Amino acid sequence: xxxxxxxxxxxxxxxxxxxxxxxxxxxxxxxxxxxxxxxxxxxxxxxxxxxxxxxxxxxxxxxxxxxxxxxxxxxxxxxxxxxxxxxxxxxxxxxxxxxxxxxxxxxxxxxx
Amino acid sequence: xxxxxxxxxxxxxxxxxxxxxxxxxxxxxxxxxxxxxxxxxxxxxxxxxxxxxxxxxxxxxxxxxxxxxxxxxxxxxxxxxxxxxxxxxxxxxxxxxxxxxxxxxxxxxxxx
Numbered sequence: 001x002x003x004x005x006x007x008x009x010x011x012x013x014x015x016x017x018x019x020x021x022x023x024x025x026x027x028x029x030x031x032x033x034x035x036x037x038x039x040x041x042x043x044x045x046x047x048x049x050x051x052x053x054x055x056x057x058x059x060x061x062x063x064x065x066x067x068x069x070x071x072x073x074x075x076x077x078x079x080x081x082x083x084x085x086x087x088x089x090x091x092x093x094x095x096x097x098x099x100x101x102x103x104x105x106x107x108x109x110x111x112x
Numbered sequence: 113x114x115x116x117x118x119x120x121x122x123x124x125x126x127x128x129x130x131x132x133x134x135x136x137x138x139x140x141x142x143x144x145x146x147x148x149x150x151x152x153x154x155x156x157x158x159x160x161x162x163x164x165x166x167x168x169x170x171x172x173x174x175x176x177x178x179x180x181x182x183x184x185x186x187x188x189x190x191x192x193x194x195x196x197x198x199x200x201x202x203x204x205x206x207x208x209x210x211x212x213x214x215x216x217x218x219x220x221x222x223x224x
Contacts, residue, residue: 032210043116043202043215044155087154091210098162098209099170100145102155 004088009107018075020106022088025069032091033064035073037084038105044087047073078110114138118203118216125193125223133188133219135203143206144186145213146170146178148199155202161186193223 005023012018024033034049048055048062050071055062061074075082087105119134137144142163147155147170157170161180175197177189186205190197200220206213 036213041200041218043204043217044213045215046212049210049212085154098143098168099157099160100204100206100213101157101171102147104154 004090004103006086006088006103006106008104009109011109011111012075012078014080014110014112015077018078018082018108018110020073020075020086020088020108021070022073023070024088024090027068027090029068033062033068033071034089034091034100035060035062036087036089036102038087039081039084044102047086078108080110080112082108083110084108115214116203116205116216118201118219120219121217122220123222125190125221127193127195127223129193130189130191131193131221133190133201133203133221135186135188135216136184137186137203137205137214138184139205139207139214140183141205141207141214142183143208143213144180145204146176146186146188147202147204148172148197149202149218150199158188158201190221195223197221198223 035047
């Protein structure tokens with residue numbers, strides 16, 4: 001199962017772009033990269049996902065390296081409301097793809 | 113549009129008591145999940161289901177039971193509550209694997 005490694009915490013100034021890295025060096029060709037975030041103690045919220053191409057939606061951009069061993073979630077203009085724990089998840093292979101397993105995530109703090 | 117609804121929001125149990133955490137979704141999603149989150153930690157998968165009548169263990173299933181008799185409902189049962197089960201419990205649903213998951217707002221359980 002592909003595992004992910006994220007820094008435990010990061011800081012970013014309000015209005016700047018927040019770039020959150022994730023390493024997934026054992027990812028296989030058919031595994032997706034997902035990002036969720038959890039604000040305070042609420043239920044996690046889906047942000048974005050991708051397979052190999054870069055993706056963008058109204059919340060964020062996802063940049064996946066060509067070898068797919070790492071990715072970066074970009075919040076282009078961070079606001080105080082983006083302070084949260086961000087989880088990078090790689091879906092497991094085969095039968096395991098039915099599971100959705102979270103790691104420890106990165107605690108992002110947006111500073112005024 | 114209710115999405116995923118969890119009840120109750122808060123509960124205090126005495127050691128040895130039993131209870132059922134309710135989770136219901138109105139999106140007709142096949143996949144449902146139960147997680148627990150201890151203070152300052154990430155989410156741990158307890159059980160999951162890929163459709164009515166089908167359930168499987170996650171990372172931390174001991175002390176819990178589930179059933180899935182309908183697409184809408186996925187209750188989590190604690191038979192003999194222990195202090196180690198003090199946690200916040202989240203339920204989630206998604207249409208299939210490799211799709212966005214929707215989370216409930218959680219049930220905060222304290223066992224004393």
